Amino acid sequence: MTTTFEVDRKSGLRNLLSQIIPYALLILSILPIVVGYAWIFIATFSFRTEGLLPKDAAGNIGGWTLQNWTFLADVAIWRATLNSFGIAVGMVIGVGFVSALTGYALSRMNFAGRKGFLGMTLILHAFRPELLLIAIFFVLRFIATLPVIGPYVGFNTVGGVALVMVSLELPLGVWLMKGFFDNIPWDMERAALIDGASRFRVWWEIILPQIRPGIAALSIFTFITGWNAYLIPFTFTLGSKVSNLPVYLNRLQADVAPVGWNQIAAVGLFQLVPIMIFFIFTQEMLLNIYSGGAKGGT
Secondary structure (H helix, E strand, O other): OOOHHHHHHHHHHHHHHHHHHHHHHHHHHHHHHHHHHHHHHHHHOEOEEEOOEEEOOOOOEOOEOOHHHHHHHOHHHHHHHHHHHHHHHHHHHHHHHHHHHHHHHHHHOOOOOHHHHHHHHHHHHHOOHHHHHHHHHHHHHHHHOOOOOHHHHOOOOHHHHHHHHHHHHHHHHHHHHHHHHHOOOOHHHHHHHHOOOOHHHHHHHHHHHHHHHHHHHHHHHHHHHHHOOOHHHHHHOOOOOOOOHHHHHHOOOOOOOOOOHHHHHHHHHHHHHHHHHHHHHHHHHHOOOOOOOOOOOO
């Protein structure tokens, strides 16, 4: 006969398993990622590695060194870092500002061609950058001939790369911002318009503060895209003065010479640091993303 003690013990065991199993599955799912980052960190401070074990030239465990970080004394790495930062920040500002304005207009206003514009925006997002490289080259080459803006946003300039990256990310930004604007009730906006506030003031002072999580999400997505951009900077820039970090990293991998994978790991870890810092400052707003409220437009 089953006693009360045995029933309580089985119930407690089931409760304990129900609490442990989700955490165990979560740990198992992220274990490959943790191992990968652990290898990168170990490799940056070691002569060479076998698995996760650091080895010296003789094959003995150890071989800790700072030689892989000597690239920090190279002026080119800081120039590439500055170029990457310029592209990423330019994308955050450009995509964020234009997408917020366009998303608000598409969510709150009715005008001719609105649905067609939305459809074309979605179609544009489906085009891969590889399909547009030749067309983009001719556009940037034409912009480079303009007297005032050409030296800054033309071919072989950081501004030109940022301009192309902004244009490629705008369709996603517009759709994302429109979704956040749709979930904001009309009440405060109507009251402000009745009191005589302009559309721009309503957008700036009332609507934007309510979609800060959406702006944070779009900002971190565009920052990561701009910071890690490789194809566009590699295609439309020449020389080390306008290259960014991914292009600089690619130049460390020669086709006919030995590759220093530990140094590449160090450059990769160096490239990861700004993204982590940017995420730390935006994670609070990212965690507050919600989906609720009455729709403001259809």
